[in-house]
Amino acid sequence: MSVRNVTRAALAGSLTVVALLGGQAAAAPAESPRSAAEPKVLTYDSSGSAEFAEAVDSGVKVWNDSVTAVRLEKAADGAQANVRIVADDGWPRAVTTSLGNGTVYMGREAVQQGYHTTRIASHELGHILGLPDMKPGPCSSLMSGSSAGVSCTNADPDASEKAEVEENFTQGAAGSAAPQRTLVFQD
Numbered sequence: 109m110s111v112r113n114v115t116r117a118a119l120a121g122s123l124t125v126v127a128l129l130g131g132q133a134a135a136a137p138a139e140s141p142r143s144a145a146e147p148k149v150l151t152y153d154s155s156g157s158a159e160f161a162e163a164v165d166s167g168v169k170v171w172n173d174s175v176t177a178v179r180l181e182k183a184a185d186g187a188q189a190n191v192r193i194v195a196d197d198g199w200p201r202a203v204t205t206s207l208g209n210g211t212v213y214m215g216r217e218a219v220q221q222g223y224h225t226t227r228i229a230s231h232e233l234g235h236i237l238g239l240p241d242m243k244p245g246p247c248s249s250l251m252s253g254s255s256a257g258v259s260c261t262n263a264d265p266d267a268s269e270k271a272e273v274e275e276n277f278t279q280g281a282a283g284s285a286a287p288q289r290t291l292v293f294q295d
């Protein structure tokens with residue numbers, strides 16, 4: 109792919125984001141037979157997730173199987189993604205710039221202590237989808253994070269966590285764009 113094409117792809121990605129932020133106020137195409145609103149699509153770029161690529165894909169699948177109001181899809185090569193997922197040597201964390209946008213750090217420190225990689229990916233994606241930490245908490249809660257202990261391998265959100273994400277993105281589609289603010293979740 110030439111440099112020019114990469115730039116064009118990146119631009120197309122940005123324009124898509126802008127269009128999505130505009131909401132779905134305009135009349136839906138007549139061809140759409142769905143009664144429910146289309147899911148909000150968030151793109152992700154896991155090209156920097158190194159040895160955690162499979163765990164990230166599993167974490168993405170968890171969310172796509174758990175909620176209907178939002179869907180995570182791999183970004184096209186060179187396109188700017190809503191969510192960037194990278195590996196580093198720190199503790200796992202998420203930095204969100206607004207609902208559905210930010211960076212997930214798959215920190216090796218927790219993995220070396222024995223924490224489950226798919227649970228880490230799913231948990232950090234939970235922050236991107238608007239969930240706060242719920243600590244301390246049981247293993248059945250995804251957002252209880254490390255407080256559930258290294259033996260906890262549950263990567264699925266519980267019923268209330270699913271409901272909160274559905275509500276976050278249902279409101280987002282119906283109302284104006286969420287306020288832009290940067291939040292850092294250390295865990």
Ligand SMILES: [Zn+2]
Pocket residue numbers: 231232235240241253293294295
């Ligand atoms: Zn957390």
